[in-house]
Amino acid sequence: MKAINVVGAVIQNEQGEILCALRSSTMSMPNLWEFPGGKIKEGEAPEEALVREIQEELGCRLQVGELVANIVHEYPTIKVRLLTYHAKIIEGEPKALEHAELRWVSKDHLTSIEWAPADLPTVARVVE
Numbered sequence: 602m603k604a605i606n607v608v609g610a611v612i613q614n615e616q617g618e619i620l621c622a623l624r625s626s627t628m629s630m631p632n633l634w635e636f637p638g639g640k641i642k643e644g645e646a647p648e649e650a651l652v653r654e655i656q657e658e659l660g661c662r663l664q665v666g667e668l669v670a671n672i673v674h675e676y677p678t679i680k681v682r683l684l685t686y687h688a689k690i691i692e693g694e695p696k697a698l699e700h701a702e703l704r705w706v707s708k709d710h711l712t713s714i715e716w717a718p719a720d721l722p723t724v725a726r727v728v729e
């Protein structure tokens with residue numbers, strides 16, 4: 602089975618809401634919510650990959666903080682190692698340059714949206 606390494610950002614605003622990103626109908630794993638981010642390139646540090654992906658996807662500059670979760674999830678056709686990090690936007694406003702939608706969701710409502718399955722351990726940790 603193909604295995605990929607992926608990073609995701611847990612971005613919180615001043616109201617304590619978390620930035621959630623909806624995968625579009627044309628992406629793999631369509632119409633599921635995820636933490637913005639993407640695949641780590643060969644030779645790239647996870648934090649470096651996250652800064653690059655957020656610039657590409659949301660058009661803003663990110664400061665990466667502590668690791669939230671390090672999860673391996675086996676989907677039917679792909680094995681994903683997902684590293685999620687607390688992160689802060691230090692420049693710019695997030696825009697859905699690649700996603701169908703971006704939404705700030707309160708921790709109370711975080712478990713009510715339909716997440717990519719690999720994200721559930723991170724969601725659980727964020728709301729606890």
Ligand SMILES: Nc1nc2c([nH]c(=O)n2[C@H]2C[C@H](O)[C@@H](COP(=O)(O)OP(=O)(O)OP(=O)(O)O)O2)c(=O)[nH]1
Binds near residue numbers: 609634635640681
């Ligand atoms: N970015 C991101 N990807 C996630 C999360 N959870 C999760 O299972 N994934 C999966 C979806 C994708 O298969 C992969 C991330 O790759 P990507 O964001 O570059 O996705 P992509 O649409 O470019 O992938 P592809 O169609 O080119 O294969 O990891 C998450 O929270 N954030």
